[in-house]
Structures are given as structure tokens and as C-alpha cells.
Amino acid sequence: MRNFRDALASVLAELDPKPWDYTTPDGTLTVVPAGFRADKDEAEVIVRVCDDAEEWVKTPEVTKLVAALREGGSWSDLCCGWGTEVTVNDLGVTVAVWQKGVPASITLPTAQRLPLASALDRALDVARAWEDEA
Secondary structure (H helix, E strand, O other): OHHHHHHHHHHHHHHOOOOEEEEEOOEEEEEEEOOOOEOOOOOEEEEEEOOOEEEEEEHHHHHHHHHHHHHOOOEEEEEOOEEEEEEEEOOEEEEEEEEOOEEEEEEEOHHHHHHHHHHHHHHHHHHHHOEOOO
16 A cells, blocks of 8 residues: 555656745745656756746756755856855855846755755656656
């Protein structure tokens, strides 16, 4: 019975992926898989900061982000004023989405570093399921 429940939960997550949200007094950070068919390594996870900015991060980069968070390190995927940056320090975990050279950011408590990594990992699993193997 357990295998059936796990399989059903996996199928339902792919059909209707639920976002992970964390709210601070400054706003909300949301992580959700994009949920669109894509070529291998082209599916995306959406990182949204305070409804002000969002970045669609491709699965290979999400893998690197999850690894950095699990190790307690920072990560960046910025190019020409656009992208996502996650900074881990004593003050917490700051997630910034850059658009046109301007960041929209939110800082989570240090205790949320591993829950954020887990949320990104779950979204990554769902996004990978939408990738074609060819």
C-alpha cells in the first residue's frame, strides 16, 4: 500500500505542483516548478521574490543551488544584470532576483536554509519529470 501512495503522490505533484512559500515581514519567497515540457536540462523552477520579480532557473543550475545550500554556501547565476543570487551568512539566507540590474530580495532566517534547499529539490524533481530524455 505504501508504494501505491508514493506513486500517487508523485503523479499528483507532477499534475498540480504546489508552490513552497516563506513569508517574512518584508514579503514572500515562492518556489514552484514551471510545469512545462522541455528538452533535457531545459526545464525550469520559478523563484519569485515578493511578487516583484521572478526568475526561471534551469534544472542544472537548480541542482548547483541545492548543493550550495546544503553545504551552507552561497550561489549566483547572474549575467548582465539579470538572474538569481543566494547569499548565506550569519544574518540568514538572502534570495535576490535581479532584473535590469536591480535586485528584489528577501532574507530568510538561517534555520530556513535547509527547508529552502528541500523545497528547491522537490521543485527540481517535478521539473525534471517534465524533461524529455532525448
